[in-house]
Amino acid sequence: MTKHSKPLILVTNDDGISAPGLRALIAVMSEIGEVIVVAPDAPQSATGHGITINDTLYLNKISKDGDLITEYSCSGTPVDCVKFAVSEILKRKPDLCVSGVNHGSNSSINVIYSGTMSAAVEAGIEGIQAIGFSLLDFDWNANFEDIKPFIKKITLEVLENKLPEGVVLNVNFPKLKEKDIQGIKICRQAKAIWMEKFDKRKTPHGRDYYWLTGEFVNQDHGEDTDEWALKNGYISVVPVQFDMTAHHATQQLNTWNWNE
Amino acid sequence: MTKHSKPLILVTNDDGISAPGLRALIAVMSEIGEVIVVAPDAPQSATGHGITINDTLYLNKISKDGDLITEYSCSGTPVDCVKFAVSEILKRKPDLCVSGVNHGSNSSINVIYSGTMSAAVEAGIEGIQAIGFSLLDFDWNANFEDIKPFIKKITLEVLENKLPEGVVLNVNFPKLKEKDIQGIKICRQAKAIWMEKFDKRKTPHGRDYYWLTGEFVNQDHGEDTDEWALKNGYISVVPVQFDMTAHHATQQLNTWNWNE
Numbered sequence: 001m002t003k004h005s006k007p008l009i010l011v012t013n014d015d016g017i018s019a020p021g022l023r024a025l026i027a028v029m030s031e032i033g034e035v036i037v038v039a040p041d042a043p044q045s046a047t048g049h050g051i052t053i054n055d056t057l058y059l060n061k062i063s064k065d066g067d068l069i070t071e072y073s074c075s076g077t078p079v080d081c082v083k084f085a086v087s088e089i090l091k092r093k094p095d096l097c098v099s100g101v102n103h104g105s106n107s108s109i110n111v112i113y114s115g116t117m118s119a120a121v122e123a124g125i126e127g128i129q130a131i132g133f134s135l136l137d138f139d140w141n142a143n144f145e146d147i148k149p150f151i152k153k154i155t156l157e158v159l160e161n162k163l164p165e166g167v168v169l170n171v172n173f174p175k176l177k178e179k180d181i182q183g184i185k186i187c188r189q190a191k192a193i194w195m196e197k198f199d200k201r202k203t204p205h206g207r208d209y210y211w212l213t214g215e216f217v218n219q220d221h222g223e224d225t226d227e228w229a230l231k232n233g234y235i236s237v238v239p240v241q242f243d244m245t246a247h248h249a250t251q252q253l254n255t256w257n258w259n260e
Numbered sequence: 261m262t263k264h265s266k267p268l269i270l271v272t273n274d275d276g277i278s279a280p281g282l283r284a285l286i287a288v289m290s291e292i293g294e295v296i297v298v299a300p301d302a303p304q305s306a307t308g309h310g311i312t313i314n315d316t317l318y319l320n321k322i323s324k325d326g327d328l329i330t331e332y333s334c335s336g337t338p339v340d341c342v343k344f345a346v347s348e349i350l351k352r353k354p355d356l357c358v359s360g361v362n363h364g365s366n367s368s369i370n371v372i373y374s375g376t377m378s379a380a381v382e383a384g385i386e387g388i389q390a391i392g393f394s395l396l397d398f399d400w401n402a403n404f405e406d407i408k409p410f411i412k413k414i415t416l417e418v419l420e421n422k423l424p425e426g427v428v429l430n431v432n433f434p435k436l437k438e439k440d441i442q443g444i445k446i447c448r449q450a451k452a453i454w455m456e457k458f459d460k461r462k463t464p465h466g467r468d469y470y471w472l473t474g475e476f477v478n479q480d481h482g483e484d485t486d487e488w489a490l491k492n493g494y495i496s497v498v499p500v501q502f503d504m505t506a507h508h509a510t511q512q513l514n515t516w517n518w519n520e
Contacts, residue, residue, distance in 0.1 A: 048339070049308030049372045057458070057470040079308070079373075080472065087456040088470075109385060111504055112309045113339075125369060125453055154518075161516050166451075167506045184518040188505040191426075193385055196347040198317070210317040210348075212340065239513055241506035244371055245448040246427045249499035256421050258414075258444040258497070 007033035007095035007159055010123070012081045014044045014102065014115025017062065017073040021101035024144035025133060026069065028151045029098060032159070036094070037062075038085040040115075041073035045104075049118040051083070052076040059084055078119035086126055096159060097123035100133035101144055101151070107134075107172045107226040107236060108190035108218065117170055121242050124168035129158055131169040136230060146178040150235055154184065163239075170238040174230045182233040189238050190225035192218045267293035267355035267419055270383070272341045274304045274362065274375025277322065277333040281361035284404035285393060286329065288411045289358060292419070296354070297322075298345040300375075301333035305364075309378040311343070312336040319344055338379035346386055356419060357383035360393035361411070363402055367394075367432045367486040367496055368450035368478065377430055381502050384428035389418055391429040396490060406438040410495055414444065423499075430498040434490045442493040449498050450485035452478045 009029045013022045017039040029035045041060065058075040072089060074081045082097065102116040111117045116132045123130035133151060135142055154171055163169065170189075174181065194214040203209055218227045226236035269289045273282045277299040289295045301320065318335040332349060334341045342357065359379040366374040376392045383390035393411055395402055414431055423429065430449075434441065454474040463469055478487045486496035 043314060046311045046313045047308070048310040048378065050310040050337075051306045051308070051373055051472060053306045053472055054303060057472060058467070059470065076472075077310075083456045083472065084458065084470075088458050109502070112381070112385075112502055113311055118308065121372070125372075157516050157518065164506070164509045164512060167509045186510055186513045186518070188507065188510070189503055191503070196343045198344065198348050208319070210319065210344075212311060212313055212317060212336075212343065237513070237518070238504075239506035239509035240504045241509075242369070242372055242504075243449055243451070244500045244502075244504070246424070246499035246501035247448065249424045249427045249501075250446055250448070252424060253446045253497070253499055256417050258417065258446070 008092065009033040009035050010085050010094040010097040011035055011037045012039050012078055012097065012099050012119045014040065014047065014078045014119065016040050016043045019103065020140065021103050021135065021144060024148060025098055025101050025151065028148050030069065031152065032155060035069050036085065036090065037069060037071040038074060038081045038089060040078060040081060041075055044077050044115045046113045047077045047115040048113050049079055049121065050077045051079050078115040079122045082119050082122040094128055097128050097130040098133065098155065102134035103140065103142055104138040105134055105136045105172055106132060106170060107230060108192040111170055111189060111240060117240065120168045121240065124166065125242055129163050131155065131158060131171055133171045135173045135175065137175045147173045149178065150181065166241055166243060167239045170240045172226060172230055172236045174233055176233060180233060181235060184237055185229040185234040187226040187229050187236045187238050188224055190218055190222065190227035191220040192216060192227065268352065269293040269295050270345050270354040270357040271295055271297045272299050272338055272357065272359050272379045274300065274307065274338045274379065276300050276303045279363065280400065281363050281395065281404060284408060285358055285361050285411065288408050290329065291412065292415060295329050296345065296350065297329060297331040298334060298341045298349060300338060300341060301335055304337050304375045306373045307337045307375040308373050309339055309381065310337045311339050338375040339382045342379050342382040354388055357388050357390040358393065358415065361404055362394035363400065364398040365394055365396045365432055366392060366430060367490060368452040371430050371449060371500060377500065380428045381500065384426065385502055389423050391415065391418060391431055393431045395433045395435065397435045407433045409438065410441065410444065426501055426503060427499045430500045432486060432490055432496045434493055436493060440493060441495060445489040445494040445496055447486040447489050447496045447498050448484055450478055450482065450487035451480040452476060452487065
């Protein structure tokens, strides 16, 4: 940022280029820095850290010359969007990548399925500071106005203090009015699972097919978790890493008879 | 396993139901337990932890009544396959889930893009012991014979000793003859990145499109990494967790001015 007065901010999401959550995020980021948008051309929820290697990719410039904000849509996943931005579009590494605002929660185990968070994680892998934002409201017309001041506050904190290397933030907002939000809490990912139910149906032609549905089950009563924070009116901030090594298990595994 | 003489083993992969790597894994697992296969009906490499929520899913029973091994193919991702197996197909929780053998490496940062490893991680989330196996050979006709004894050894160790809760194994095999393999090493995930290159082409109709390609860059000289082990002729075994919280960063983040 030394040579540039304003930070360069890459904005992406997984709900697609036309999502109101993305528009809210662009609005806040425009108050902070120079904004460039590279987002999927269609919804890409729950694509996790998928990338497109067995199919072609298309990139479309949406904005016109002279527009205040440069926008691209991409036919791939959120992770593809970050890769495109860094390798093909941007002339320098952005100072920050923000993803979202997701329509729906990415707390606890959802972080691993989330396209929103995978985009932030991909930016982190590429050495870019990154934050994923999600609102606990699946509605396309969810109210993002009440969380805008907090998005700005969190973003400015990150730009000022700098995240530790290899760490990105997973920020979730409760569905509350601004005045009812209790504050911001640093949390850990709650232990939770999805109990799947496959909704079995028949095509008009008589073939069985399924929809994946499920029920979220929080198995964690800890008051230091994101689930607890959100349930109690706080904004949850979980530091997320992409070194997936279970370092604590190494010692135990080394007692096994691997080479006998 | 108390009431059953043989362990129930779920086999899946990301290269699809017809991949030779899957056939090799089925062959080894058949020597150890009762095997059920639920694998994608087409290649699903690099789908990460994606699941199918915006599209229909199809499940096809491939095996016939009386066949020794029951096999299903599924139109979804590797993670969808595990969810289908656990929720729709299996009458009891399997004792083990194995995924692979992947045609190509899933060491270091590849773990996060890998459909093979995401299937193993999904099983881990559902409380099932799980191992992902990958061979450092992308060839469809790769030689899996030399690694079969090691696959059996590793699987038996896991069944006997039991993995710690919340931990699955990421096993990668060097492309070597059995006699040249130096042994099995418990490792950590090496710090590495992909330097992307987008291969830009034109459709026959004149529209620009891209293929995502890239070069793997190991940035980690540690001799405790999976990259080091593989380069030196060892089989790498990395314990992998799905609590993505960067616990080490919590203290530092709590010194920031979040609520002022």
